[in-house]
Amino acid sequence: MNILDLFRKKPSGNVAKDRLKLLLVSDRANCSPDVMEQIKNEIINVIRKYMEIDTEGLDIQITTTDSDGNNGKVPALMANIPIKEMKHKSEQ
Template sequence: MSLLDYFKTKKKPSTAATAKERLQIIVAHQRGERDAPDYFPQMKQEIIEVIRKYVKVGADQVSVQLDQNDDNLSVLELNVTLPEQS
């Protein structure tokens, strides 16, 4: 790698490519919610409330997803971004 290669302009992704990627994420998220049971939104809210009893986290710091396979197997995935302790 030469020194001149460092100064060459780097190509940014196009606006259309960025929009397409974001749309794919939204569609994948909505597909996951569509197959969820009727009680899932309430259960998700209750899980967040229980976590908030013990740790100060915002709703955007907690992610709850339900993955269902064809083998009648359901996996509840919970991701919590915990605050740093000082």
């Protein structure tokens, strides 16, 4: 271990707390893996109409984000969808 790592490393207590917060958001949302898979497939089908996407690299999960109001963290559905190529409407 590099000596600088000692300063950079986040205390593991905070890591645990952050992991738990994320975990409990999806646990409490009661989103089963089946439902997530369904959501994922439907999103893919919608986006495919407009662009070619990398279905392998696609990542969808429930997480938290800072809200615009004063509510602090709120649950959010985050989707990371890599685009391979845009489809041009004129060509269709």
